[in-house]
Amino acid sequence: EIVLTQSPGTLSLSPGQRATLSCRASQSVPSSYLAWYQQKPGQAPRLLIYGASSRATGIPDRFSGSGSGTDFTLTISRLEPEDFAVYYCQQYGRSITFGQGTRLEIK
């Protein structure tokens, strides 16, 4: 099983700042089959990024994904108030597993 470790556990930033979230895999993720989701309290998750760097339908371009192999990054270029949430990475190259999440909170 591929284990995904997200860091940091909590990230405290202000609106307008840049956020960088990390997702590290215990072994190489085949074909960069890595996705990112956003979840707000009391809501279902929302797909942001698939294939490591492709934005899902309707996702603003301030969200971008990068990486390959074992190291992946979600970047939010300029934080909007609605971006404060929990973010999960998911690999689907070998079975399907999620990371434990990064909480992005307002500083």
Place this chain on the structure above:
Amino acid sequence: QVQLVESGGGVVQPGRSLKLSCAASGFTFSSSAMHWVRQAPGKGLEWVTVMSHDGRHEYYADSVKGRFTISRDNSKNTLFLQMNSLKAEDTAVYYCGRGHHTHTSTVSYWGQGTLVTVSS
């Protein structure tokens, strides 16, 4: 628009069974892979199972293999999850989700979830 509505959750004793349903609308259900993903209270996401669009292929997380069964009725646009031999650690909100049209192992649309509580 895409709608996924889960039902069937509730309180069940350990060792008993429960069957969840997910009614789909707003898209071509018979062309979409479908997933179940769960989230224990206050915890992260755990993928449970996926079924291909035609029902020919299904895959499970090790934690539920042999106890849970996914199925679908494409004539009724409905997805199911039969859960047997339930354990306390199966307590979670269960989400059904539509697989992305190209990266089918990602979940592009999610229902609002149904809560399953396993407790005596």
